[in-house]
Amino acid sequence: MEGKTIMEASHAVSEAVKSVKPGVVAAYPITPQTHIVERISEFIANGEMDCEYIRVESEFGAISACLGASATGVRTYTSTAAQGLALMHEVLFIASGMRLPIGMTVANRALSAPINIWNDHQDSISARDCGWIQFYAETAQECYDLTIMQFRISEDKRVLLPSMVCLDGFTLTHLYEPVYILPQRKVDEFLPEYKPYHSILDPEQPLTLGPIGFPSHYMELRYSQVKALDDSINIIKEVFDEFSDSFPPEIENSRPERYYHVEDYKLDDAEIAFVAMGSVCGTIKVMVDRLRKKGERVGLLKLITYRPFPKNAIIDSLRGVKKVAVLEKAISPGGNGPVFDEIRSLFYDEMERPEIRDFIIGLGGRDVTFMHIKKIYDMVKNDKGEGLEWIF
Amino acid sequence: MAILGLPEEEYFSYGHRACAGCGAALAVRLITKAAGRNSIIVEPTGCIEVVSTPYPETAWKLPWVHGAFENAASIASGVTSALKHLGKEDVNVIVIAGDGATYDIGFGHLSGAFERGHNFTYICYDNEAYMNTGIQRSGATPYAASTTTTPSGKESIGKQEWKKDLVHILAAHGSRYVATASIGYQIDAYKKIKRAIETKGPTFVNLLATCPTGWRTDISKSIEIAKLAVDTGVFPLYEIVDGRHIVNRPKSIEELKPVEEYLRMQGRYRHLFRPERNEEAINFIQQRVKENLRSLLEHVEKGL
Structure with missing residues (x-):
């Protein structure tokens, strides 16, 4: 699919994920459910995506499997919401601490109790301090565009941090809007095949990833991680500029004039x-x-x-x-x-x-x-x- | 020093910070020898993770990754899937985890990964409690063992529950190879680990590893005690291959040594003998150990 179409914002995210060609997707479809991974499952079932999809037993399993896959050197994606993001909480810190460029979509929904599956931002705001890059989308088009850009940003060797694109549950995830889907070759030009810059698990070059950091080293490692997130502000700007220059809005296009912070x-x-x-x-x-x-x-x-x-x-x-x-x-x-x-x-x-x-x-x-x-x-x-x- | 008959290559280097007499460190040496160079090790939080990777040092000559305490099986799922995507399915993926991470906090992840059928081997170095954090009870802690969260006392026998039968739970997931092994019988353990790695799909070895610190045993007796665990039937050696049991040792009820010989050597069971002998508890353990072995042998007889 390419060109202008009307689609659900969730499916716009699925289209973007397909076009960035992840090697591994690990996701749990509930707590609460979105259409994003269902559509990705269809793409894989129909042979439209060359990707290993791990149907994990929980969101905790999802983010952990992403950690393992990213550490092995493939582009990795997951999506979640609310309770699921809360369940991932521990591993969110570990993924950023290990500098793994995992891409995630968060369908923003309220946290229990009382149990409530509808929209607010408490879930991702509560994950604010996990060391991930966070973007918030207003429209289905922004969901699509930011999903493509998040991998360029996360995988940049000056960044190497995971990122989440947040979109409002129901008010956006289940909303049909005009979306301009880029031709695959254009996405390929913008986001080339994944070549990891970070240390990966490879028997040819054995490395120890995720060791224990004593008080003698922990603070320096935290500092370098936090500095990378601070400095990513400029790299995000670069990527926003390149994307905006490469894909200017056409007449009546749904895409914003340019992307800014x-x-x-x-x-x-x-x-x-x-x-x-x-x-x-x-x-x-x-x-x-x-x-x-x-x-x-x-x-x-x-x-x-x-x-x-x-x-x-x-x-x-x-x-x-x-x-x-x-x-x-x-x-x-x-x-x-x-x-x-x-x-x-x-x-x-x-x-x-x-x-x-x-x-x-x-x-x-x-x-x-x-x-x-x-x-x-x-x-x-x-x-x-x-x-x-x-x-x- | 080389272990007789085993590969001389060492992938778990000396200089790590394990306690003297640590059974788990020996277990890791055996596992890595069986695994060989073309392997990736996934390790949850625990004794071995802590003693072998004090940044910026490492004892590992194999690629090694640690995430959290409970999620090693899920991380391994991600590693196997990534290797599949990269066309590198010849690489062995091996989880080496303590019993707390395996029996308790990581159990959901472990069950999920086995149900999904990832091609990896999960080896639990079972030292029967949370030793790294100060000897707290786990689901693998045996009946009557005194730990810091199940201390023996006037009103307490120590741990009141029997050890969880995780091996059969994992066999019930349809795994083609699950086994028990002991660092007391190293050639047996080596062969089982090798077979587990060579068998396709998720496989499991529960490897008993003496912990002198937590069991309160003489550091020079780790091997002897690990042998006695087997010979008394407290920790029988068996395999379940494609759903069928094979009992390796002890082969019969008659050849069982009294459990008392095993219990007496360990401070964690001291309260069973002093200040006075707890005949009832010792008999209870003896009977249940016999029943357990009888049940295993019956499985073999019936071809189950």
């Missing part, structure tokens, strides 16, 4: 800015347009790259804005919204600091409507409410 939407003269991630940005953009028609100077900052945190891009985009409303689908209980804390912290050293407020929205699949966005806008504009606000 953050997308500015009508921020140039904005006095009030929303900050958000994922599919809710679509709703916010429409609301921004409506408010602008009424003469309101409002815009949106959409975070695409969340780890590494694009500090400079955020400060540049929000410069001059007077008030900021961070809308987030996750919370650190007993604290604040995590994105809010990070953005507010960024401005501590700035001479001009906007007023920044925190709004918790859309947990456990609660719809976020125009009414909600408008309510938040009015609260910010009129200085109503204080501290952390829950928008039910």
